[in-house]
Amino acid sequence: MTPAEKILKKYNELKTLPHVAIHLSQLISDSKTTVHDFEEVIKMDPTLVIRLLRLVNSPYYGLRQKVTSISEAVLFIGLKNLNNLVIVAALKEIFKKSLNKDAFSRTELWLHCASVGICSQMISEHIFGKKGDGAFLCGVLHDIGMIVEDQIEHELFIEACQAYKPGSKSFIQYEKEIIGTSHCEIGYLLSRKWKVPLEVQEGIKDHHNNKKQIAPESIAGIVQFSEFIISKLNYRAISKMTPSLSPYLTPYLRDNLDEFNAILKDLSNEMKKAKELYEIQKD
């Protein structure tokens, strides 16, 4: 068992992600699942239903009609998309608990993740003309490993955060030295458990990878672009961390600078619409 697996095992014992979310992920993978089944499961957690409906009705989705039930929500945004939202809605609960606000703040991390999610969806849709749901989910989840680390190996994680200095060594290297694994690895394993789409799992695993040929249009690529952009905009996972981009991706950025400039022009507008997503009820 790798260190990542060990940590994750402990984490799973805490049952942090609502049972409902896990159950739903399983349902989604079954082609015979209907709205009805979906709704039946989701109804088991009434607060989740409220959160979900709030998300769906937020300006981010720009629905003309107000959605009042899960089955309506499915009709308007699709089953898979709704499942993503369930995970997001469920995750917000995890992010709101902040243990140490100096070196690492979960709420800061959430702003970072939510922003990366929005930006990734934009890049996916605007630049690559692809559906942005996967990219959105990956953006939201890409740093979930940090939450696990913070929860299970809090002392070590905080130590890593404090030890980190921008320079030749990346944060991943600090994590590996101090904790023995990285948030990318943990996040990847967790996402596998949650049975999120394969490409999303890959994106989580590779969002800091700069040693591998990553296709710009892949979710991993998109998330790297958007993390770079969002970090530039000072929504950072860890405040000291400088934005960086895999050398394999920079040519594409350079060649399509105008495209990214166009994204930048629309980004703040989109982020404003996603107010519901950013909101975390403070303890």
Place this chain on the structure above:
Amino acid sequence: MDILDNIFDEFVDREEEFLELLHFLDLHFPDSISQVVLNDGHVISLQENVCFSNKLINTIVDHAIQERGLVYEEIPDGLPIYALYLKEIEGVLVFCFKHQDRDATLKYGLVAIQFGVKMFFLQQTSQKTSKILEIQKKQRDRKIDSLEKKYQEILEENYQNHKIIQEKQENYSRNLKSEIQRQTKELRRANELLKEHSHLQQKILDTAATAIFTVDPDKCITNVNDEFCLITGFGKKEIIGKKCHILNDDSCMDHCLFSNMNPDGKFSKKRCKIITKDKVELTIVKNMGILYDSDDKFLGGVESFIDITSLVSSQKIAEAANVAKSEFLANMSHEIRTPLNGIMGMAELILETDLNDAQKRQFRIITTETYALLDIINDLLDFSKIEARKLEFREIPFNLKQLFDDFSYNIAFRAIQNGLDFNAFLPLDIPMNVVGDPGRIRQIFMNLASNAIKFTNEGEILIKGDLIENSEKAIKVRFEVKDTGVGIPKEKLSVIFESFAQVDGTTTRKYGGTGLGTAIAKQLTELMGGEIGAESEEGKGSSFWFILVLRKNLLLKETPEKQSNILRSMNVLIVDEKESSRFILKEYLNYWECRTIEKKDAKEALSALEVSISSKDLFNLIIIDAQLSGINGFDLARKIKADIHLKEIPIIILTHMITKEENNKCEEIGISGCLSKPLKSDDFFHSMTMVLGMSDKKDAKNKLVTSYAIDKVIRKNIRVLLVEDYRINQEVFKMHLKSAGYEVDLTEDGLQAVDAFKRNQYDIILMDVQMPVMDGYEATAKIRSHELALNHQEKEGFFRIPIIAMTAHAIKGYKNECLDAGMDDYITKPLKKEDLLLMVENWTRPESSHRNVSAEKTKQCRVNHEAALSQDDVPLDFEKALEDFMGDKELLIEALTVFLEDLGGQIQIMHQALADNDTEVVGKEAHSIKGGAGNVGAHTISKIAFQIQKIAASGELEKGKGALERLEEAFNALKVFLKNK
């Protein structure tokens, strides 16, 4: 959003932009030479050769940066060099004009260049903006594309969803449909079953032999069956829906569950009446039940009934027929018994005349056959009486020992005739004076013993009694009849007491008889509150027993045979082969405190005698059974008598029947006594005292003492007055009595009897009840009153003569009337010799308990007479009555109270009956009062009631008024008397 502009700076290629600017200047100002110097000192130029000196350029560029505007420098070979700071590129443009003079350049050239540079940048910005717009447009399109895809996907998803749902719905509706079909089918089947059931139910109802109908809670008839229609005459259609009252008689309402809700919700076998359609009243027996549904809701009722109208009438007919049958049976038995009496009597008389052996045998057969016939008739009569519950039990004092001896004697005779050994034993310490019905006890014994004899071919019959309990007031005795006969198989033991049951059909043919004996015995025992049973081993014999509780006659002191201890220490040798008979002898002798030695045969006896000689302890008496194996009893006696040492010892020989031959043998040998088996204890006692010379009753010492001789000694000087009008009976009874040694006077009617009584001293009167001139009752009454008058004069010793009624009627009424009329006992004709003699003996024996009882009775009578004579006397001898109630004062007072309550009503009824001249009612009430008064000891009232009864019987009711007034007076007197108590 400044920050956004610089995000991608690191990726922008600035040199390209400056080259474009230099191209632009070259195009629009062909005689100019330009190059761009960036802040970092990097130089960008179009021509490789155009080169300003570095020193010059550095100076001018620094200057321009300082000035943030245009500066120029005159160079030595003539052409001025210009430098312009451009904030857009954060650099300095250095240029010169090859062909323009300095002034011209300063005037126009600089402005143009500056304008040109501005133009260039404007162009650049506009190009950039339009490019961004273009990209944004493209991005919008892409987003729309992706949204379109997403939309398609959602549509697809929704469609799939819809499809799945539809499929599910289709499945569901298909399932629903098949389920509905299945259930419909089931329902249909259930309906069919229900229909079949209800059809079957109706069929069952209509086939039922009882009428059945159901009603709803409002008592409306909801269903009826065919039988109902048949019985009531109503059609189904006309009756259904009608209230059930349409059938009701009022009696039905009494039993109605609806009006009289029963917690069980049902009742059965209620009898009531209904009215049919044709207004005919029917008697029915009905069952009814309340109906509830599964929720306990009241649904109504179901009732079934059968019409028993004809049954009731046939039952009445049958009952009447039964009564007729009983009467017929009783009459017939009476009719048969009267001639039988004649036959038996005459045959017995003839047997006592000189007859040759053949004739004797023939007459004996006649006698035994007649007895057998009489037994059968008696059995039948008893049985019919028991069946009709007409059997009555007496509660009279009697002597148990006498009873036991009597029937033992009787049975012995028959047993011996059948070649059987017979023994009877009743322990001498049993209280003898008891109260009960001796006749019935005897009958039980007789029935059981007759069976024993009938079913025993060889061996022995033993009758014995055992005292089980002896309390203050009663004794419990177990009687047993044991035989060595064929026995009864185990499985038949239980049925042996059932009517008409013999072990199997063949026994009836083989042994004859009615098979009623044991059944009658059982009925009698149980009616007397006892129990009966039998044990048997097939082939080895049976033992029938019965247990009775007999009330002690507390008025009499027990006078056991042990009255004297004269036999104490007598040394007696018993020689008897039979163990049971040795046992009995020993029991008696030990009771009298004799010493006994018992021996089985002659040989043993002789050696014992030798020992007695040598030890000089001679026996006082030797008792020998005649039938010893080896040397017989007579030969043994002969040997003893031949012995010089023993010849003086008296010998009593025991035999079954003393024949003339045996009698002679005894006298020849010198035997002192000869007693027949079974031994009666008192005979045994008397004979012992006689042979031992202790009795004054023995005339001559050497005369043989026999049972007969003992009896005769006792009977001597007993004078019997026989009152009988029927000539044959006169002869028979007289001869019987005389042959037994009694003196007999005969009178033919009551009047003569009274005369004879006045003239002579009698010991007993045998009184026929129905006679011409004066009947037995009246004669008895006269004798009693004469007796009383007589006794008044004779102060010392009051003697009340026993009067025995002889009646031909065994049934009801007569017995009580006999006793009520002042008689002491009764005997039913036809009379057997032995019965007659037993009765006389019972009442004349000096030690007879009856005599004592009679004395008591007489005393009582005297009280009554005195009461009758003087009205002033107390209405009730309370002390005497209390004695009758065994000292229970409360019980007596309660009985008196109840009696008085009844009496008041009865007197009123009699007043009315007298006014109506209704002799029957007067007679009936008087009779009832007489009995009731007697029971509570109110003899005055009893006496007056008797007078009234007689008046009623005579029909002269005018005399009744005075008597009734006396009765009322006595009634009031008793009331006052009771109040004071």
